[in-house]
Amino acid sequence: MSWALGEIKALSIKAAKGAGFDWGIAEEAGFAVEWLEARGLPGTRAMAQYLSRYHRETGLDIDFCPLRKGCFVSDTNDLSSIEKTSAFQPVLMAPFIANVIEGETVKLSWDKNKLVISKDGVDYNTRYQLINEPCKLFENVELSSWYAPRRFLPHKTRIGESEKAYISILNALAHKTYAPATEESRLAGAGAGLNDND
Amino acid sequence: MIEANKVHKSGINKRPASQVMRLKRMGCFHQSRLSFMRVLLRRLKRESWSFERPAFEIDEKGVGYATYSVTGPKRTYTLIAFAHDLPAELRSDRVIAEAWDATFTLFDGVPTRDDIERLSKNVPLQEAGRISEKEISLSRANRSVRLFEYVTDCLSRGIQPETSEIEKVGYLMRTTAVYGSSKFGACDRENWANREEFSGSFQPELLAVWLIRTFAIDIVEHMAKMRGGENAVRLEADIRRRFGVGNSTGLGMAPFLINHPALIDSWINGRETALGIVCKLERATGHEISKFKELVERASLNADQWTTDHEHQKAKIACLQKDMEKLKTILDSDILEQEKPWQKLLLWGEDNLGFEGQEQLVSLMLEPYGYLVDDLSSDMKADETVQFRIRGNEKIADLKQSLNRVYAWAKDIDFEDSQANARVWYVSEEKLEPRLGERHEEPIEPYEQPLAPGRDAKRLMAALETWSDDETIAAFLMQHAEHRHIVRRVQLASQKDYAEIRDNTISSTMLPIDLLRCKLSFFGATKFDPRSDRWVRITMYQGAPFPDELHALDPDDLAYPPLS
Structure with missing residues (x-):
């Protein structure tokens, strides 16, 4: 079994809203997951981990929110605010950084992770730490200019069975945006009540 | 054909969004040469x-x-x-x-x-x-x-x-x-x-x-x-x-038009561009006039064959039937022999026909001009990722200007009024489908989907009042993430004329079937038969060739019922 990128993008928008973000940021979460997965990075699990912590800890410091930081970078078209910074799940900032860099290549690093980002793709050198579980705050996130990589991670068009548990997390958060059904809503909300069986 | 189109696309007048993008009119759209079913069959045959x-x-x-x-x-x-x-x-x-x-x-x-x-x-x-x-x-x-x-x-x-x-x-x-x-x-x-x-x-x-x-x-x-x-x-x-x-x-399909503003702009723009190209023509040939007159007769027959039990649609069909008679009468005059015949006929329609008749006329006017308009269909699509990114370095003044230009109609609506904000678009837990509920009667507001651009634009206008013109949108959004969705939308709508519906989509009088009708007409559907104000039955491909006869028949000629 596999999932379509567009399917997980739509799910991530709802999950981010369900986790407590406004619609506009939630849309950016959908953009980010699709961007990461298409470039071979584990966007689904990164987002699921971050959103579930954000939802669990009401008032989790938004100054360290990778989505808010990413939006600011993208909106201002300026990377300087994240040259040295602290953030949860830094990989989630990558799509927004890519919005800004045009032809440049940059390296986003934290702990032992080095993520190389260019318009055409990404590369990283340390697989095991890229997504930590559970999601924690990194106080040593750095962004710098870098050399164009010799290789990119292979692009992907599907999300595999290995992400099933994280998709379940996103589903549970998305569920919070759905109104419980009542008999009234069943009839009135969809406008039925007429015989449609002729 | 592409060269011809380039020539004819220059200097055309298109109907303004303030006229076209109203729900009452969109709820009267008819299939046309640019409808997607007809585009498909033309290609398969060609x-x-x-x-x-x-x-x-x-x-x-x-x-x-x-x-x-x-x-x-x-x-x-x-x-x-x-x-x-x-x-x-x-x-x-x-x-x-x-x-x-x-x-x-x-x-x-x-x-x-x-x-x-x-x-x-x-x-x-x-x-x-x-x-x-x-x-x-x-x-x-x-x-x-x-x-x-x-x-x-x-x-x-x-x-x-x-x-x-x-x-x-x-x-x-x-x-x-x-x-x-x-x-x-x-x-x-x-x-x-x-x-x-x-x-x-x-x-x-x-x-x-x-x-x-x-x-x-x-x-x-x-x-x-x-x-x-x-x-x-x-x-x-x-x-x-x-x-x-x-x-x-x-209802599941109704929010589509609101959720895909760039795509809707491309559809409406395609049809309005085609209309503009036809209206720019100085003269109509005898062949074009006779083809048009024949199709008016056949569209009239289609209106006569159109049945529904829905009172609102019944009245609209009755009006359309009268409109078709008026159209036949004016065609007995020399209007199409004159200069700028189609421009004249369009303006006559605006003065003399209801919305059903006007929009039927628009679709019919494109019929004799496939060689000028058919290739517009290839632009009736959108890459929605292109304008997703917010242009945060633009100034608050730019945003205010766009709001004034695209959302002026929303200023006059009092969204605190219980009739104006009567509805909530939400998604039901049961089938994960969009629904429409009553804000003041059901506990559904916490689940509201962002499908009320007019209200949200007006809220944005209010929030911007304390911001000076030379500050940036990025600075505003850093403090007001709650407006991020509508800011993105305003920026898109400021560049795409037909992206935004100029009506209140949460009003007590809004009819979801108008949204459905607009979308389905672009598909090429006919015989719209609303079963309530929230769902509709239609017919697709009625009269069209089957695969085993496509080589021998002209699918465009079969889009209206035969006269015999």
């Missing part, structure tokens, strides 16, 4: 696509599967149809149904036995199943019990069904959902959007529906044969063509 039915493994009870393959210059696609024996009490068009008379998927290529086996375990389950990157669409259909039984009975006894009986319904099967890009695991649109044969909008989905129409005929003829044996006959070609495919569409 490129001489071939058709086969490699499998028809259906038993005497009507249970089994069939495959329909179509092959063009580069690729083959296959509709896989699963036929079921559905007890009457389970037959429902509602999206909450769990069983159907038939279920379908459009497969990218030629399916193997393993593919069919895999799909036989998933496609019949619809939303509860999973499909893969090899499948492009997922859909289902129910029989029109009345007409299906009548036609089976006639054919089994060796006689053709009465056309008057066919007209009462218009189809043997009615699809109730046609899911596309990435839904339930289907292939992402990005993976096929650049294929030449799918240029434009909704081409694979409508290919599937066209093949479903053939399947519906095949299965009724099969059932007649099972019942009548040697006595049974098949449908004659002219009678067969009178069967379209039905479709039942509910």
